[in-house]
Amino acid sequence: MxxxxxxxxxxxxxxxxxxxxxxxxxxxxxxxxxxxxxxxxxxxxxxxxxxxxxxxxxxxxxxxxxxxxxxxxxxxxxxxxxxxxxxxxxxxxxxxxxxxxxxxxxxxxxxxxxxxTLDHSEKARAFAAIESSARVLGYWPEDPWGEALEDRESQVTFSALGQEAPIEAKSIWDPTGAKMRRLQAAVAPLLPDLEVRVGGSTSIDVTRRGxxxxxxxxxxxxxxxxxxxxxxxxxxxxxxxxxxxxxxxxxxxxxxxxxxxxxxxxxxxxxxxxxxxxxxxxxxxxxxxx
Ligand SMILES: [Mg+2]
CATH class of the missing domain: 3.40.50.1000 (HAD superfamily/HAD-like)
Incomplete structure (x- = not known):
């Protein structure tokens, strides 16, 4: 190195x-x-x-x-x-x-x-894969702070507590990162042509590969x-x-x-x-x- x-x-x-x-x-x-x-x-x-x-x-x-x-x-x-x-x-x-x-x-x-920009089909598949996986795992927010799923043109982002969630709430929700890793592992196989990554402490990002x-x-x-x-x-x-x-x-x-x-x-x-x-x-x- x-x-x-x-x-x-x-x-x-x-x-x-x-x-x-x-x-x-x-x-x-x-x-x-x-x-x-x-x-x-x-x-x-x-x-x-x-x-x-x-x-x-x-x-x-x-x-x-x-x-x-x-x-x-x-x-x-x-x-x-x-x-x-x-x-x-x-x-x-x-x-x-x-x-x-x-x-x-x-x-x-x-x-x-x-x-x-991600095309329409890429975005639609990303939205569907994240929502269904998050619901199965019990991570889908019923009352998020702001949007949970966001179209960022070149990226789709899921924020488990919502975009506007306060830091204090985020810091205690998934302190080891285990929940987001579990969600990432569930979503990735559903989107084999796209890249699914843990973003921030409570978020998942989907982009084109690489x-x-x-x-x-x-x-x-x-x-x-x-x-x-x-x-x-x-x-x-x-x-x-x-x-x-x-x-x-x-x-x-x-x-x-x-x-x-x-x-x-x-x-x-x-x-x-x-x-x-x-x-x-x-x-x-x-x-x-x-
Ligand atoms: Mg950083």
């Missing part, structure tokens, strides 16, 4: 790269919560120096509330260097606005460069022209079976974190080193993919 999973041993890896990429939930922010202002400040600083990519199974609306709004509120200056990859990179958004006064008002400056976070990294490199060596990735759940593992497995240098405060500490090291090196080399990089 040529990547280092251990933050404590990975100090050498904490150097500025052409793209610094992140998982969102439990890496940049608590699950489904906005960035802490300290993290927003650090990301804005990072954007002054390099490209920042954020990859999550969530949809754009979640990026909007968790990531983009806090950065806009802070007045982050280089949103054009932010690469937003919802639904594991089956969608890709960039800021292309010319008028910064629209920031925070609407999404007009945020352009979806592509979306890989649409995990390594797909997102591949699309990111294709869009920007950079190579694997140009990426440094921060994520929780990097070990085998974790939703960030595919990134490590493809050979990207990965830093494993346990919550956003770990990420913050690691970014402090990256930024301090970048400042020290600025005298000898231009720390900032260009703007690929424009």
């Amino acid at each position: 040529d990547f280092d999973l251990d933050l404590g041993l990975g100090l050498d890896a904490l150097a500025l790269t052409a793209i610094v990429a992140f998982d969102l939930d439990d890496t940049l922010a608590p699950s489904k919560s906005p960035l802490d202002v300290e993290m927003a400040v650090r990301l804005a600083e990072l954007l002054e120096r390099t490209n920042v990519a954020v990859i999550s199974g969530g949809q754009f609306g979640q990026f909007r509330s968790q990531l983009i709004s806090p950065l806009e509120q802070l007045g982050a200056g280089r949103l054009d260097r932010l690469h937003v990859m919802p639904a594991c990179g089956t969608q890709y958004y960039r800021w292309e606005g010319s008028d910064r006064s629209t920031l925070g008002q609407d999404d007009s400056g945020w352009v979806r460069r592509y979306v890989e 649409r995990d976070k390594s797909f997102a990294i591949a699309k990111l490199l294709e869009s920007t022209g950079y190579s694997l060596d140009d990426v440094l990735y921060f994520g929780d759940q990097l070990r085998e079976g974790g939703n960030n593992h595919p990134v490590a497995a493809m050979g990207v240098r990965c830093i494993e974190v346990d919550g956003w405060r770990d990420t913050l500490a690691a970014l402090d090291v990256v930024l301090a080193r970048a400042k020290r090196n600025r005298a000898s080399a231009d720390g900032a990089v260009g703007d690929p993919g424009r």
